[in-house]
Amino acid sequence: MKILVPLKRVADPDNANKVKVNAGKLETTGLEWKPNPFDEYAVETALRLTENGTNTKARQGEVVVVTFGPKEAETTLRGALATGADRAIRIDATDDQLDGDIVARALKALVEKEKPDLVLLGKQAVDGDSNQVGQLLAEYLGWPQATFAGTIKSEDDKSLLVGREVDGGTISLRVKLPAVVSVDLRIVAPKSVKSKFTPDTHAYPEGVRFAALMAIMAAKKKPLVEMKLADLTTDTALKITYTGFELPPARKAGIKVKSVPELVEKLKSEAKVL
Amino acid sequence: MANILVIAEMQDGKVRKSTHSAITFARQVGGTFSILVLGQGAKAAAAEVTGYGAQAVLACDDAYLAQPLAERIAPTAAATAKSGNFDVVVVTASSFGKDLAPRVAAKLSAGYAPDINGVKSDGGKLVFKRPVFAGNAFATCEVTTPVKVVSVRQSEFAAAEPSGGASPIQDVALAAKDAAAEAVEFVGLEAAKSERPDLGEAKVIVSGGRALKEKFAEVLDPLANLLGAAVGASRAACDAGYAPAELQVGQTGRVVAPQLYVAIGISGAIQHLAGMKGSKTIVAINKDPDAPIFQVADYGLVADLFTAVPELVTELKKAKG
Numbered sequence: 211m212k213i214l215v216p217l218k219r220v221a222d223p224d225n226a227n228k229v230k231v232n233a234g235k236l237e238t239t240g241l242e243w244k245p246n247p248f249d250e251y252a253v254e255t256a257l258r259l260t261e262n263g264t265n266t267k268a269r270q271g272e273v274v275v276v277t278f279g280p281k282e283a284e285t286t287l288r289g290a291l292a293t294g295a296d297r298a299i300r301i302d303a304t305d306d307q308l309d310g311d312i313v314a315r316a317l318k319a320l321v322e323k324e325k326p327d328l329v330l331l332g333k334q335a336v337d338g339d340s341n342q343v344g345q346l347l348a349e350y351l352g353w354p355q356a357t358f359a360g361t362i363k364s365e366d367d368k369s370l371l372v373g374r375e376v377d378g379g380t381i382s383l384r385v386k387l388p389a390v391v392s393v394d395l396r397i398v399a400p401k402s403v404k405s406k407f408t409p410d411t412h413a414y415p416e417g418v419r420f421a422a423l424m425a426i427m428a429a430k431k432k433p434l435v436e437m438k439l440a441d442l443t444t445d446t447a448l449k450i451t452y453t454g455f456e457l458p459p460a461r462k463a464g465i466k467v468k469s470v471p472e473l474v475e476k477l478k479s480e481a482k483v484l
Numbered sequence: 485m486a487n488i489l490v491i492a493e494m495q496d497g498k499v500r501k502s503t504h505s506a507i508t509f510a511r512q513v514g515g516t517f518s519i520l521v522l523g524q525g526a527k528a529a530a531a532e533v534t535g536y537g538a539q540a541v542l543a544c545d546d547a548y549l550a551q552p553l554a555e556r557i558a559p560t561a562a563a564t565a566k567s568g569n570f571d572v573v574v575v576t577a578s579s580f581g582k583d584l585a586p587r588v589a590a591k592l593s594a595g596y597a598p599d600i601n602g603v604k605s606d607g608g609k610l611v612f613k614r615p616v617f618a619g620n621a622f623a624t625c626e627v628t629t630p631v632k633v634v635s636v637r638q639s640e641f642a643a644a645e646p647s648g649g650a651s652p653i654q655d656v657a658l659a660a661k662d663a664a665a666e667a668v669e670f671v672g673l674e675a676a677k678s679e680r681p682d683l684g685e686a687k688v689i690v691s692g693g694r695a696l697k698e699k700f701a702e703v704l705d706p707l708a709n710l711l712g713a714a715v716g717a718s719r720a721a722c723d724a725g726y727a728p729a730e731l732q733v734g735q736t737g738r739v740v741a742p743q744l745y746v747a748i749g750i751s752g753a754i755q756h757l758a759g760m761k762g763s764k765t766i767v768a769i770n771k772d773p774d775a776p777i778f779q780v781a782d783y784g785l786v787a788d789l790f791t792a793v794p795e796l797v798t799e800l801k802k803a804k805g
């Protein structure tokens with residue numbers, strides 16, 4: 211199976227409270243960059259689908275990672291190569307040239323060149339929280355989609371059984387390949403992903419794998435090619451434009467209560483929510 | 485003047501309550517709106533929303549749409565938007581809406597404003613507000629295409645109340661099927677069995693974190709029962725299997741804004757706060773006085789939850805008499 215994983219770098223979410231708004235503009239200087247966590251999960255999922263979990267060195271397929279971003283975003287791609295992805299592509303662009311629709315249309319053109327069996331990506335990038343690229347891409351390609359995947363089972367080379375985390379529970383879908391699958395948090399639980407190479411009894415460690423130093427060195431030699439956005443799409447008009455940013459309204463400071471009876475009293479007579 | 489198409493979400497043969505938030509959006513924008521109900525039994529369900537002031541309630545009642553599959557629903561939704569000359573298509577940003585809306589947008593060559601928490605009409609131009617970076621900033625944005633697709637936060641657009649009148653119900657034919665739909669098979673829905681209110685609609689939410697361990701239900705259920713509350717959870721509690729995944733509140737789970745949110749044994753990571761900061765009154769019970777949850781809590785209690793929660797149940801019973 212050949213899998214394409216779009217990967218975005220985002221301002222470090224654990225430091226996102228350092229996001230500053232200055233005169234209606236978002237201040238990103240000084241922020242640290244990290245791979246979008248959901249995309250790290252997608253890479254991990256792609257690796258699990260293309261290996262025998264008891265021997266993660268041998269890849270039974272190909273994992274290609276792609277990002278839209280400036281030169282510095284290659285760090286993110288190298289990180290994915292170090293954990294086991296085979297090749298990387300960077301499409302040169304800055305964030306303000308992009309919206310979800312352009313990314314999806316350019317990805318469509320890339321998919322037509324690369325011909326993967328599966329596009330696996332995060333359900334949302336945790337900077338813009340848009341949750342749209344996977345669905346747009348699936349529609350542009352005329353492919354089926356399975357969004358918010360919490361479990362994936364590769365039954366054969368032709369289809370996947372996907373458990374989708376939805377508001378009311380879990381929806382199971384069988385999608386024929388080629389398909390687009392977006393992943394949710396629980397996809398990196400020990401038994402969430404089953405490739406046909408991995409014994410049923412196998413359990414992965416919780417979360418994503420880390421790269422060994424050797425692998426980080428080796429990743430520097432793995433192929434990483436650069437493409438121009440114009441190689442993939444000529445229509446670069448933004449469909450959504452951001453005109454300003456502001457801080458959310460602050461909550462008024464609360465108080466600490468000393469005891470449970472005091473809490474009940476406050477809820478009753480002050481907050482009036484009981 | 486905008487002409488808005490509200491896409492309803494169907495569940496168990498009924499229009500899901502979340503739909504009423506999309507109706508509120510349509511009323512706020514002004515102009516005219518119609519409601520499109522798609523699914524098996526859509527015609528009967530359509531009757532539930534004829535009292536909200538829509539020009540028409542459009543029903544596509546077909547067994548082909550029995551399951552919530554975007555590949556099946558999007559063609560008819562987009563065709564209806566086109567034939568009715570709608571300039572805005574809106575759906576509530578539930579898991580159903582988030583799955584569907586981009587496919588509809590792509591079909592309409594429309595820009596999509598996801599998960600908005602506000603809308604203004606600026607001289608006929610629609611300006612949207614949406615939270616970004618886990619709600620650490622609010623962005624103002626515009627959709628540049630003639631047709632606009634929008635999904636709205638249920639927690640920010642209060643459910644519309646009926647306004648009287650009786651919108652006519654009109655049949656809508658199923659659009660030509662997409663090839664993509666042939667490639668997806670609905671295997672099943674494992675529905676959460678719960679007598680409690682839905683997180684999106686609950687007035688009170690009792691939410692638990694990693695600290696509850698295997699005692700999640702044992703500790704929280706009596707309190708939730710007493711308050712008629714929905715139960716929520718942090719990611720850590722869901723990941724560990726103490727609570728089912730669909731209870732997760734946060735940036736990447738459900739976004740809620742009840743009258744009362746009680747956070748128990750939850751540290752208050754930004755991803756969690758993103759999903760509940762809009763609650764009217766927040767109570768936090770945590771044994772760590774420096775837990776970040778206290779920064780958003782109206783009432784904080786530093787205590788061991790395993791003694792404080794049972795005591796709270798006892799005191800509440802007393803207070804209720």
Ligand SMILES: Cc1cc2nc3c(=O)[nH]c(=O)nc-3n(C[C@H](O)[C@H](O)[C@H](O)COP(=O)(O)OP(=O)(O)OC[C@H]3O[C@@H](n4cnc5c(N)ncnc54)[C@H](O)[C@@H]3O)c2cc1C
Pocket residue numbers: 247248336395692693694695717718719720721732733734735736737738748749750751752753754755756759769770771772775787788789790
């Ligand atoms: C991509 C991404 C998305 C995420 N999305 C979400 C999301 O949507 N929702 C979400 O919740 N999280 C989300 N997270 C996770 C988030 O960052 C935190 O890890 C998570 O919220 C922590 O859960 P917790 O507060 O239950 O656990 P912890 O942080 O471990 O906190 C447990 C708390 O319990 C307290 N405690 C322990 N014992 C007791 C006791 N006996 N009595 C009282 N208090 C006690 C401790 O003091 C502590 O504050 C996301 C993370 C990532 C990377």
Ligand SMILES: Nc1ncnc2c1ncn2[C@@H]1O[C@H](COP(=O)(O)O)[C@@H](O)[C@H]1O
Pocket residue numbers: 215216217218219246248249276277278279308310313331332333334335336338339340341342343344
């Ligand atoms: N600039 C980008 N480069 C690579 N992938 C991206 C980019 N923007 C979005 N994506 C992918 O699309 C997914 C959903 O993003 P979004 O729809 O923006 O929330 C992300 O998890 C990424 O996999």
